[in-house]
Structure formats: C-alpha cells, structure tokens
Amino acid sequence: DGGITQSPKYLFRKEGQNVTLSCEQNLNHDAMYWYRQDPGQGLRLIYYSQIVNDFQKGDIAEGYSVSREKKESFPLTVTSAQKNPTAFYLCASSGVGRGISATNEKLFFGSGTQLSVL
Amino acid sequence: AQSVTQPDIHITVSEGASLELRCNYSYGATPYLFWYVQSPGQGLQLLLKYFSGDTLVQGIKGFEAEFKRSQSSFNLRKPSVHWSDAAEYFCAVGANRDDKIIFGKGTRLHILP
Numbered sequence: 001d002g003g004i005t006q007s008p009k010y011l012f013r014k015e016g017q018n019v020t021l022s023c024e025q026n027l028n029h030d031a032m033y034w035y036r037q038d039p040g041q042g043l044r045l046i047y048y049s050q051i052v053n054d055f056q057k058g059d060i061a062e063g064y065s066v067s068r069e070k071k072e073s074f075p076l077t078v079t080s081a082q083k084n085p086t087a088f089y090l091c092a093s094s095g096v097g098r099g100i101s102a103t104n105e106k107l108f109f110g111s112g113t114q115l116s117v118l
Numbered sequence: 119a120q121s122v123t124q125p126d127i128h129i130t131v132s133e134g135a136s137l138e139l140r141c142n143y144s145y146g147a148t149p150y151l152f153w154y155v156q157s158p159g160q161g162l163q164l165l166l167k168y169f170s171g172d173t174l175v176q177g178i179k180g181f182e183a184e185f186k187r188s189q190s191s192f193n194l195r196k197p198s199v200h201w202s203d204a205a206e207y208f209c210a211v212g213a214n215r216d217d218k219i220i221f222g223k224g225t226r227l228h229i230l231p
Contacts, residue, residue, distance in 0.1 A: 042221050043162075043210075045218065045219070048218060058218070088159075092219075094217065107152070107154075107164070111160060112160070114159075
C-alpha cells in the first residue's frame, strides 16, 4: 500500500544531542513537509520541500535541519540548538509531478513521532 | 503570507445536534482551503478541500464547508453529530504561488451523550 512512514513512533533526546526523525513516502510525491504539534498550538510548519535537493524554511525552522537527497525521503534533524524539542512531529507529502497548488491535491500525513527530552 | 484563525479552542455539542466550526483565513489571492480531523496520537485525515468552483464543498462523514470570500471564512458544518465525531479539527490554507500549507490552532470537539 502507498503511504508515508514515520519512524520511530517514540524518540527520546538527551541534553545536547542531535536526533533525526525519518519520513519516507512511496506515493511518488514531489512536495514534503514537516510540522510540529504542541497542545493548543495546532500544527506549525518547520520546513517544506517542493523538489529534490531544495527546501524552504517554514515558520519555526530555528533549531532544525532537513535534507532532500531523494524524492522518497525527507529526514528532520532536531539539533541541540532547539531548546524545547518535546512535541509531536508530523510529516506530510503531496503532489505528483508538481506541488499541491498545481495538482489540486491534498496533504497525506504520516502517523507522527513523539519526541521527548530525557 | 497566509494565516488561519480558528476562534474556538473547544466546542461542546450534544449528540444529534448540529455543528459549525469556524475558520477565518488571511491571504491576498484565492486560497486553497482544507479541513482535517485528528484523533489522539494519530496523523490527520482530510475531511474536505476547496480549490475553486462551487463554494459549498461536500466532504466525508457527512461534513460540508462553505467558502465565503467576502468574510474570508471557510466554516465546517454537520447537521447531526455522532459520538464518533469527537476529535480535534484543523483548518488549513495553502498559497497558489508555492506549496506552503499553514494550519490553524485547532478546535477540539466534545460530544455530550
């Protein structure tokens, strides 16, 4: 079945440690997104990528980094510079051939990764 | 830049009653608009979307939404709610010049038996 896979489901970070959240999709989508969800804050956009080897900062990119070396993969690294990393992280993708604005598509979401600080 | 406001953090309705969840957006051009639903600890499921055309959009699970450009609104409605509708609902807006999708803070729906 086609879909988006996020791993791990739960992740723990020690102080000063970088951790990487995985997001893989087999939907042949061009656009991929990372959102952070905190209670009462909704979903806030961290980074998004419209094509391979290109990505843009969202509203809360500080303390995070991404790469888009392959179409299927969009890993998110939470760096030690992110002082409040505890949150639920959601990956999404959209758009075959082009992005959501051109394809009248929707966002497909993964099931999320809960990151906590030890 | 686009933005979304969901004015109600919590809404409580009785089972069988009608529902309206409010969503207001800010965007200079015609936006793309979405409503998603989320159960606890899960990803998001699309209820409906508006890109163009008919301003009254029908979605899954008996939901509908109406795009009102003059009010910059995209409110979600359901004529009769079921206990299984209890969840968190998110409105989102997309820009047509890029693929940036911004979400509101969500409205948590509680259903009274």
